[in-house]
Amino acid sequence: MAECLENPGIGEAAAAIERAWRRKESCVIAGTCRVIYEGRAKSFLDWGDRLLVLKNDGTFIVHKPSGNNPANWMRPGCDLHLSDEDGVLVIRIESKKPPETMRVEVRELFFVSSSKLHDGTNLVQVGTEADLAEFIMQNPSIIDPDFVPSNLEEQTKYGFLDVYGRMKSSGEAVIIEVKRYNADLSAVSQLRRYVERVRNLSGKEKVLGFIAAPAITKNALKMLLDFGFEFRRVEPPERLVPESRNQRRLLSEYYSSEKQ
Amino acid sequence: MAECLENPGIGEAAAAIERAWRRKESCVIAGTCRVIYEGRAKSFLDWGDRLLVLKNDGTFIVHKPSGNNPANWMRPGCDLHLSDEDGVLVIRIESKKPPETMRVEVRELFFVSSSKLHDGTNLVQVGTEADLAEFIMQNPSIIDPDFVPSNLEEQTKYGFLDVYGRMKSSGEAVIIEVKRYNADLSAVSQLRRYVERVRNLSGKEKVLGFIAAPAITKNALKMLLDFGFEFRRVEPPERLVPESRNQRRLLSEYYSSEKQ
DNA sequence: ACACCAAGCAGCAAT
DNA sequence: ATTGCTGTTTGGTGT
Numbered sequence: 075m076a077e078c079l080e081n082p083g084i085g086e087a088a089a090a091i092e093r094a095w096r097r098k099e100s101c102v103i104a105g106t107c108r109v110i111y112e113g114r115a116k117s118f119l120d121w122g123d124r125l126l127v128l129k130n131d132g133t134f135i136v137h138k139p140s141g142n143n144p145a146n147w148m149r150p151g152c153d154l155h156l157s158d159e160d161g162v163l164v165i166r167i168e169s170k171k172p173p174e175t176m177r178v179e180v181r182e183l184f185f186v187s188s189s190k191l192h193d194g195t196n197l198v199q200v201g202t203e204a205d206l207a208e209f210i211m212q213n214p215s216i217i218d219p220d221f222v223p224s225n226l227e228e229q230t231k232y233g234f235l236d237v238y239g240r241m242k243s244s245g246e247a248v249i250i251e252v253k254r255y256n257a258d259l260s261a262v263s264q265l266r267r268y269v270e271r272v273r274n275l276s277g278k279e280k281v282l283g284f285i286a287a288p289a290i291t292k293n294a295l296k297m298l299l300d301f302g303f304e305f306r307r308v309e310p311p312e313r314l315v316p317e318s319r320n321q322r323r324l325l326s327e328y329y330s331s332e333k334q
Numbered sequence: 335m336a337e338c339l340e341n342p343g344i345g346e347a348a349a350a351i352e353r354a355w356r357r358k359e360s361c362v363i364a365g366t367c368r369v370i371y372e373g374r375a376k377s378f379l380d381w382g383d384r385l386l387v388l389k390n391d392g393t394f395i396v397h398k399p400s401g402n403n404p405a406n407w408m409r410p411g412c413d414l415h416l417s418d419e420d421g422v423l424v425i426r427i428e429s430k431k432p433p434e435t436m437r438v439e440v441r442e443l444f445f446v447s448s449s450k451l452h453d454g455t456n457l458v459q460v461g462t463e464a465d466l467a468e469f470i471m472q473n474p475s476i477i478d479p480d481f482v483p484s485n486l487e488e489q490t491k492y493g494f495l496d497v498y499g500r501m502k503s504s505g506e507a508v509i510i511e512v513k514r515y516n517a518d519l520s521a522v523s524q525l526r527r528y529v530e531r532v533r534n535l536s537g538k539e540k541v542l543g544f545i546a547a548p549a550i551t552k553n554a555l556k557m558l559l560d561f562g563f564e565f566r567r568v569e570p571p572e573r574l575v576p577e578s579r580n581q582r583r584l585l586s587e588y589y590s591s592e593k594q
Numbered sequence: 595a596c597a598c599c600a601a602g603c604a605g606c607a608a609t
Numbered sequence: 610a611t612t613g614c615t616g617t618t619t620g621g622t623g624t
Contacts, residue, residue, distance in 0.1 A: 076364065076444040078338035100385060100399045102362045104336060104449045114602040115461030122453030125360060127385065131400040139360045139451035140391040142409045143619060146457070149402045149604085174602080184336040184451075189364045189444035191399035193382030197406070201375035203615065234608085234613065254616085258598065263523035264614090267557075291597060297527075374617040403604060407617080434617075463600060490623085494599065514600085518613070524599090551612060 076189040084163045087183045088156045091128065091165075094188035095154055098130035101188035105163075105180045109136055109146050113174025119145050126165070126178065128154070130191075134167045134176065148176050203254045206310055207236050210252065210286055214239065217284055217306050221248055232272050237286070246280045247272055253287035254310070261285055262297045269303075336449040344423045347443045348416045351388065351425075354448035355414055358390040361448035365423075365440045369396055369406050373434025379405050386425070386438065388414070390451075394427045394436065408436050463514040466570055467496045470512065470546055474499065477544055477566050481508055492532050497546070506540045507532055513547035514570070521545055522557045529563075 079090055087103070094101040103126040109119040119136070124145065127135040132152040135144045148167045155166040163180040214221045223239035232238065237250035249272060251257075251265040262285065269283045283303035290298070290305050298305055339350055347363070354361040363386040369379040379396070384405065387395040392412040395404045408427045415426040423440040474481045483499035492498070497510035509532060511517075511525040522545065529543040543563035550558070550565050558565055 076340045078340050078445050078447055080336045080338050100364070102364075102385065102447065104360070104362075104447070104451065111602075115459055117457050117459040117602080119457045120455040122455045123449075123451035124453060125362065125387065125451070127387075127397065129397075129400055133400065133402050135397075135402070137387065137389075137395075138453050140389055140393065140410065140453075142393050142395070142407060147402060147602085149602095150400065172602085184449035185338050185447045187338055187362065187364070187445045187447040189383075191364065191383035191385070191444075193384060193398050193400075195380040195382045197377050197379045199375060199377040199617085201617080230608090256597085259527065260520060260523070260598085263520070263527060267519065267523060293597075371617075377617080401605095409617090409619085432617085459602085461602075494623090514602095516612090520614085553612075 076187065078185060078187040079183075080185050082183050082186055084158050084161060084180075084183070087180075087186045088158060088163055090186045090188065092156055095128065095130075097190065099188045099190045100130060101128040101186065102126065103128070103180070103186050104184040106182040107136075107178050107180040109179075110177045111146050111174070112176075113169070113172060117146065121181070123184070126180075132167075134165075136178065146176060148174065201254075201310060203236070203252055206254055206286075206308065207252045209310075210237050210250065210308065216308055217248070217250060217286065220244075232268075232275055235268055235272075238272075241282070244280075246282055247276060247278050248282045248284065250284045250286050250306075252308075253285065255288065257285045257287040257290040257305075258294050259291070259297060261287070261290075262294050262301070262303070265298075265303060266301055269301075336447065338445060338447040339443075340445050342443050342446055344418050344421060344440075344443070347440075347446045348418060348423055350446045350448065352416055355388065355390075357450065359448045359450045360390060361388040361446065362386065363388070363440070363446050364444040366442040367396075367438050367440040369439075370437045371406050371434070372436075373429070373432060377406060381441070383444070386440075392427075394425075396438065406436060408434065461514075461570060463496070463512055466514055466546075466568065467512045469570070470497050470510065470568065476568055477508070477510060477546065480504075492528070492535060495528055495532075501542070504540075506542055507536065507538050508542045508544065510544045510546050510566075512568075513545065515548065517545045517547040517550040517554055517565075519551070519554050519557060521547070521550075522554050522561070522563070525558075525563060526561055529561075 106123050108121045111117045125137040131150040133150045134148040136146040138145050152167045152169045157164045165178040167176040211223045214223050220241045220243055222242050229235050229238040236252040239248045249268050253261050265283045269281050273281050284306055286306045286308040351361055366383050368381045371377045385397040391410040393410045394408040396406040398405050413428045417424045425438040427436040471483045474483050480501045480503055482502050496512040499508045509528050513521050525543050529541050533541050544566055546566045546568040
């Protein structure tokens with residue numbers, strides 16, 4: 075099932091990686107390497123110890139021993155080529171579209187571990203911006219007692235709008251830009267764009283603009299008010315901070331929500 | 335140096351991970367697991383085979399056997415806690431700020447590999463937007479034969495302006511928003527914001543706005559022209575090798591050695 | 595600490 | 610295929 079080599083030689087390691095790749099296994103290499111990337115940009119990473127992750131779909135990821143993000147990577151669908159150049163293991167990874175290449179030179183190896191991995195399940199997520207928009211649709215009075223959200227068809231004729239509707243009494247169009255976190259200047263710009271678009275397309279003179287978010291930056295609020303728009307504070311529907319007690323209950327909660 | 339376990343039992347694996355963590359080694363686990371994350375959002379990943387990467391700085395990353403991005407992750411600085419719950423290895427990862435938790439249950443293990451990794455060198459990169467802005471500063475005629483870029487201090491006076499200057503003959507202010515790729519609607523919004531800001535702050539009536547990029551989307555071009563701005567096509571220079579910074583010297587050394 | 599912005603952004607859905 | 614936009618965005622820089 076799994077195959078691990080501790081402190082292998084170049085040839086040994088190359089054979090193991092080649093084998094894993096041919097068998098469509100996932101493979102992790104730890105070693106001292108340097109990396110050259112050329113594609114949409116160019117980069118060079120000088121000698122150091124890293125983790126190299128090779129997936130069977132042609133994904134290749136270089137991780138430094140600290141930090142969240144990879145130092146270098148190649149997206150799924152790459153080709154792999156291994157060679158021994160003067161005692162250095164050279165891994166070339168190539169992508170056709172976009173045209174990119176990565177060259178990893180490994181001069182010392184700590185381990186090469188590989189295993190066939192099966193995974194048919196996908197991540198289930200809650201707490202996104204779409205969830206917040208849905209919450210506003212269900213609770214329109216958060217925006218205004220007079221606000222009535224529209225159906226989706228009416229929205230789509232104006233393009234991508236987070237939440238769209240109108241004021242019941244006046245019939246004025248209402249556009250709401252929803253942000254999951256602190257709304258900033260670009261959120262206001264976005265709202266402004268949408269408002270102008272709806273004004274043009276509908277011919278309505280009066281289009282009201284709102285930003286609904288947990289918070290808004292000072293400058294963004296100023297810009298918002300300058301344009302005659304309004305801010306509505308909206309807390310996310312669920313408490314997302316972790317509870318210390320009874321972690322297991324949460325798991326069963328996920329299960330029941332999965333089952334539905 | 336390196337330590338690998340193939341198909342270990344729960345207790346064995348827990349001991350190895352604990353040991354790696356205590357020794358500040360980087361550790362990779364392959365196994366069948368499910369993952370619950372709660373923090374800025376919530377997610378649940380049902381049973382499947384994954385790679386788990388634990389770094390000594392408290393980074394924890396869950397990779398599915400395909401795809402570029404991690405399914406789940408915890409950023410640097412987390413605490414780790416291991417336990418055996420009814421024959422299932424439970425890895426709890428906790429972050430204080432922001433308050434987040436991840437719970438990984440591993441019911442089968444393929445390998446646990448760890449090694450102490452040292453890496454003092456950082457990535458050197460060229461071909462960013464800043465490089466393109468620098469190129470325009472050096473070659474202002476790309477924008478207009480009459481365009482004279484200002485020095486860097488003047489750039490920062492109004493905030494984050496990519497390139498700022500004026501027309502030599504008329505004295506009109508010029509603002510250039512630089513994009514490394516296809517300029518889109520948000521790029522035009524950004525330019526518009528900057529132009530309005532400079533108009534307000536400087537009292538200048540005439541402020542010219544440009545987008546300099548390799549390309550621009552259709553709608554973005556329409557919006558750009560509607561506002562009276564202009565587009566300038568700018569291809570990134572063939573050779574992006576900079577000279578000033580010490581770190582960057584490494585890259586130019588590489589390139590010149592490659593070219594021979 | 596906050597605000598703002600680029601990113602080899604990635605990935606996804608709608609056109 | 611392109612466009613537009615979200616993201617547990619991340620990471621960096623300037624105030």
